[in-house]
Amino acid sequence: MRINPSHAVRMSKYFLPVLRETPQEAQTLSHRYMLRAGMIRQASAGIYSWLPLGFRVLKKIEQIVREEQDRAGAQELLMPTIQPSEIWKKSGRYEDYGKEMLRVKDRHNREMLYGPTNEELITEIFGNDLRSYRDVPKILYHIQWKFRDEVRPRYGVMRGREFYMKDAYSFDISPEAGRLSYNKMFVSYLRSFARMGLKAIPMKADAGPIGGNLSHEFIILAETGESEVFCHSDYIDLDALKDEAEYDGDLQPIIDRWTKRYAATDEIHDEEKFHREVPVNRRVCARGIEIGHIFFFGTKYSEALGAIVDLADGGEKALEMGSYGIGISRLVGGIIEASHDANGIIWPESVAPFHVGLVNLRQGDGACDKVAESIFSKVASLGSDIIYDDRTERAGAKFATMDLIGVPYQVIIGPKVVERNVIEVKNRKTGKSEEMSHDAFFNLLKA
Amino acid sequence: MRINPSHAVRMSKYFLPVLRETPQEAQTLSHRYMLRAGMIRQASAGIYSWLPLGFRVLKKIEQIVREEQDRAGAQELLMPTIQPSEIWKKSGRYEDYGKEMLRVKDRHNREMLYGPTNEELITEIFGNDLRSYRDVPKILYHIQWKFRDEVRPRYGVMRGREFYMKDAYSFDISPEAGRLSYNKMFVSYLRSFARMGLKAIPMKADAGPIGGNLSHEFIILAETGESEVFCHSDYIDLDALKDEAEYDGDLQPIIDRWTKRYAATDEIHDEEKFHREVPVNRRVCARGIEIGHIFFFGTKYSEALGAIVDLADGGEKALEMGSYGIGISRLVGGIIEASHDANGIIWPESVAPFHVGLVNLRQGDGACDKVAESIFSKVASLGSDIIYDDRTERAGAKFATMDLIGVPYQVIIGPKVVERNVIEVKNRKTGKSEEMSHDAFFNLLKA
Numbered sequence: 042m043r044i045n046p047s048h049a050v051r052m053s054k055y056f057l058p059v060l061r062e063t064p065q066e067a068q069t070l071s072h073r074y075m076l077r078a079g080m081i082r083q084a085s086a087g088i089y090s091w092l093p094l095g096f097r098v099l100k101k102i103e104q105i106v107r108e109e110q111d112r113a114g115a116q117e118l119l120m121p122t123i124q125p126s127e128i129w130k131k132s133g134r135y136e137d138y139g140k141e142m143l144r145v146k147d148r149h150n151r152e153m154l155y156g157p158t159n160e161e162l163i164t165e166i167f168g169n170d171l172r173s174y175r176d177v178p179k180i181l182y183h184i185q186w187k188f189r190d191e192v193r194p195r196y197g198v199m200r201g202r203e204f205y206m207k208d209a210y211s212f213d214i215s216p217e218a219g220r221l222s223y224n225k226m227f228v229s230y231l232r233s234f235a236r237m238g239l240k241a242i243p244m245k246a247d248a249g250p251i252g253g254n255l256s257h258e259f260i261i262l263a264e265t266g267e268s269e270v271f272c273h274s275d276y277i278d279l280d281a282l283k284d285e286a287e288y289d290g291d292l293q294p295i296i297d298r299w300t301k302r303y304a305a306t307d308e309i310h311d312e313e314k315f316h317r318e319v320p321v322n323r324r325v326c327a328r329g330i331e332i333g334h335i336f337f338f339g340t341k342y343s344e345a346l347g348a349i350v351d352l353a354d355g356g357e358k359a360l361e362m363g364s365y366g367i368g369i370s371r372l373v374g375g376i377i378e379a380s381h382d383a384n385g386i387i388w389p390e391s392v393a394p395f396h397v398g399l400v401n402l403r404q405g406d407g408a409c410d411k412v413a414e415s416i417f418s419k420v421a422s423l424g425s426d427i428i429y430d431d432r433t434e435r436a437g438a439k440f441a442t443m444d445l446i447g448v449p450y451q452v453i454i455g456p457k458v459v460e461r462n463v464i465e466v467k468n469r470k471t472g473k474s475e476e477m478s479h480d481a482f483f484n485l486l487k488a
Numbered sequence: 489m490r491i492n493p494s495h496a497v498r499m500s501k502y503f504l505p506v507l508r509e510t511p512q513e514a515q516t517l518s519h520r521y522m523l524r525a526g527m528i529r530q531a532s533a534g535i536y537s538w539l540p541l542g543f544r545v546l547k548k549i550e551q552i553v554r555e556e557q558d559r560a561g562a563q564e565l566l567m568p569t570i571q572p573s574e575i576w577k578k579s580g581r582y583e584d585y586g587k588e589m590l591r592v593k594d595r596h597n598r599e600m601l602y603g604p605t606n607e608e609l610i611t612e613i614f615g616n617d618l619r620s621y622r623d624v625p626k627i628l629y630h631i632q633w634k635f636r637d638e639v640r641p642r643y644g645v646m647r648g649r650e651f652y653m654k655d656a657y658s659f660d661i662s663p664e665a666g667r668l669s670y671n672k673m674f675v676s677y678l679r680s681f682a683r684m685g686l687k688a689i690p691m692k693a694d695a696g697p698i699g700g701n702l703s704h705e706f707i708i709l710a711e712t713g714e715s716e717v718f719c720h721s722d723y724i725d726l727d728a729l730k731d732e733a734e735y736d737g738d739l740q741p742i743i744d745r746w747t748k749r750y751a752a753t754d755e756i757h758d759e760e761k762f763h764r765e766v767p768v769n770r771r772v773c774a775r776g777i778e779i780g781h782i783f784f785f786g787t788k789y790s791e792a793l794g795a796i797v798d799l800a801d802g803g804e805k806a807l808e809m810g811s812y813g814i815g816i817s818r819l820v821g822g823i824i825e826a827s828h829d830a831n832g833i834i835w836p837e838s839v840a841p842f843h844v845g846l847v848n849l850r851q852g853d854g855a856c857d858k859v860a861e862s863i864f865s866k867v868a869s870l871g872s873d874i875i876y877d878d879r880t881e882r883a884g885a886k887f888a889t890m891d892l893i894g895v896p897y898q899v900i901i902g903p904k905v906v907e908r909n910v911i912e913v914k915n916r917k918t919g920k921s922e923e924m925s926h927d928a929f930f931n932l933l934k935a
Binding site: 122162285 | 502531532538539542561563564567568587588592594598602
């Protein structure tokens with residue numbers, strides 16, 4: 042069997058520029074760790090290149106989001122980054138967006154812009170091609186780079202200017218039908234974040250410039266969060282993956298379970314209500330990071346851009362719409378803020394750049410090298426991604442690198458374990474090491 | 489087993505806006521078919537949205553390119569679309585690019601640009617982080633949107649302004665080592681295009697604005713090609729997938745086999761040499777479409793941007809570089825130009841948006857619907873993507889749609905075949921239909 046080199050990486054050949062020093066420009070923990078672990082480099086303020094290690098994590102998160110969007114029945118397409126200004130003038134947001142919109146003039150002096158979001162363009166596409174009540178319901182999504190020209194980009198990828206986002210748009214014939222689409226995305230978000238090892242809590246939110254009156258933010262708790270949030274502690278114990286979501290069935294019971302208790306961001310927090318509804322020993326006041334935001338806003342864009350369909354009775358109707366965003370590049374930072382220790386990142390297995398890190402303590406020793414090579418190819422053949430530190434470095438430097446880049450399982454090979462035909466396996470999360478047979482470890486990976 | 493809805497699509501719910509009329513604005517065949525098949529829609533001149541059907545093909549092509557880049561040992565990263573102007577001033581290309589470069593000023597009036605290519609940025613990244621001869625050889629690549637502000641964008645995605653491209657960059661210590669990297673990319677390109685069902689012929693080419701003196705274009709022959717090409721007919725019979733490429737071994741024999749005979753684009757065509765080297769009955773003069781271009785250009789960018797490494801002997805050396813591009817969005821059009829008939833697109837299986845198209849001639853008939861549903865879920869469970877025309881349309885309209893969108897296998901269900909417990913399977917490429925048992929068809933898919 043031929044193993045694709047991208048699944049079995051030798052550190053001696055890998056582009057992994059780990060930094061020993063903490064970079065001066067980074068104010069937040071995730072930004073520092075991403076720079077130190079060689080995941081990203083700044084191209085200019087708020088704009089990053091994703092080096093191989095960071096790119097792997099970005100893609101794993103993207104794939105989880107994609108699978109859960111598909112599963113909810115959303116259909117993937119891809120809109121361009123550069124948009125014409127006309128559609129934004131129709132919706133009235135061309136001026137509203139102000140300086141945060143990156144405006145461009147092309148060689149023929151036409152006004153264009155780098156899309157900060159896509160309500161206008163998707164509504165135009167839908168309205169041009171679909172004209173019947175039979176064409177809905179539909180949820181369309183894409184995963185594409187966006188640009189918001191922040192005054193002060195900061196916190197690394199958490200508040201960058203060029204950022205990677207999944208945005209979905211729902212089209213329905215009535216507000217009631219629209220609510221069903223909203224519920225699908227709500228459940229899809231719960232599942233997506235849970236698969237990434239995150240405890241995301243949906244909180245009532247202000248709809249802001251998107252418009253509309255039904256909106257939830259999905260928030261993860263982290264000490265370094267940008268805003269204050271308030272919720273009932275019951276949410277923390279809920280498991281979003283417990284139920285198989287049946288998207289064609291009734292999702293309302295799931296929505297109710299996730300919304301019946303108090304949860305609000307500081308923007309709309311009601312202290313009096315919080316105290317009335319939540320017993321004192323269940324009140325969570327914490328810092329939170331927004332990782333997703335969903336909106337139902339009705340006909341604002343469909344009316345402005347002509348997404349109007351013919352009805353069965355001969356009338357016509359502007360479609361009821363919602364939009365649903367997940368910040369994919371931001372999530373990379375968010376997961377680090379939620380999962381790390383003093384030595385570095387602790388990746389949840391589902392988004393880890395590699396599942397296994399192999400440390401050879403005696404590189405160049407025939408017996409150690411032979412065992413390391415056999416584990417390297419065996420792990421890859423089992424379908425787990427592995428990175429092998431085959432450099433001639435001190436043991437301490439090798440351990441520090443593996444801890445920093447946060448690989449879930451570290452397999453340590455040295456003369457002593459090789460002699461006894463076992464391996465030492467360290468769990469990055471618990472910090473515990475144990476000796477086991479090679480087969481016991483392979484079975485662990487297969488489980 | 490739960491089947492992800494993206495692998496088993498019902499046409500009644502799918503966003504597939506097929507057009508009966510040929511759009512006026514489209515001059516070329518691939519552009520017309522892509523619009524008619526609901527693959528793309530124009531957002532503005534030379535800028536397209538990829539609707540679900542087109543997006544699927546784009547992603548399949550991207551994945552083949554990725555797998556073959558990985559296999560050749562190239563490492564994937566991702567650079568941003570918006571770049572700072574400074575690095576382009578260092579290389580001297582900020583002015584050279586002229587109006588084809590989309591220039592942007594951000595809110596702080598800083599000069600930025602939408603990257604038309606990435607030699608400058610990758611060289612800066614490499615030069616900042618890697619400083620030793622031990623850090624090379626390395627080949628880094630990314631797959632990202634680019635922008636070239638063409639005066640007259642045309643031919644749909646074949647010459648768009650915003651386009652999707654894989655670009656790789658090699659870094660080596662000497663020209664001889666650089667040649668080895670060049671050979672890896674050369675072979676990777678042969679394999680990538682062959683896997684897409686294309687006969688791509690490497691032709692000596694002019695290096696143009698990238699610089700350097702070693703360069704090949706990969707050309708497919710198509711009547712609608714943009715330029716004239718000349719080659720020995722032996723190339724047409726070569727099979728790039730015949731050899732397992734051993735990237736750590738000697739690739740020169742493969743390179744020799746693909747370069748020893750005459751092949752040149754009109755830019756550097758030498759009629760006298762062509763006649764001298766190629767027997768008259770082996771001379772191919774045809775139209776060609778460029779789908780890939782590779783360059784070895786030495787130290788032009790590494791010197792300008794400081795990608796300089798320390799040598800073992802204490803000296804230092806500017807790295808020897810090459811760059812290697814594949815136009816992924818362009819390939820979608822290119823494959824259609826090379827593979828179609830009067831009824832529509834004929835997708836090679838490896839890039840087809842769906843493997844199987846299921847046509848139910850009697851939608852609503854209990855027996856037909858039941859058989860169609862069972863085939864629908866069985867095909868999906870076998871891992872083949874299927875689209876089911878479950879609309880209440882005439883048979884003729886259903887056949888026309890399946891032919892237009894080019895699905896390789898069409899399975900036709902009607903009362904007659906249902907009664908005899910067989911299915912009719914039409915091969916889109918040959919146009920031949922045959923009856924077979926359900927199991928015979930499932931075995932065909934598994935093969």
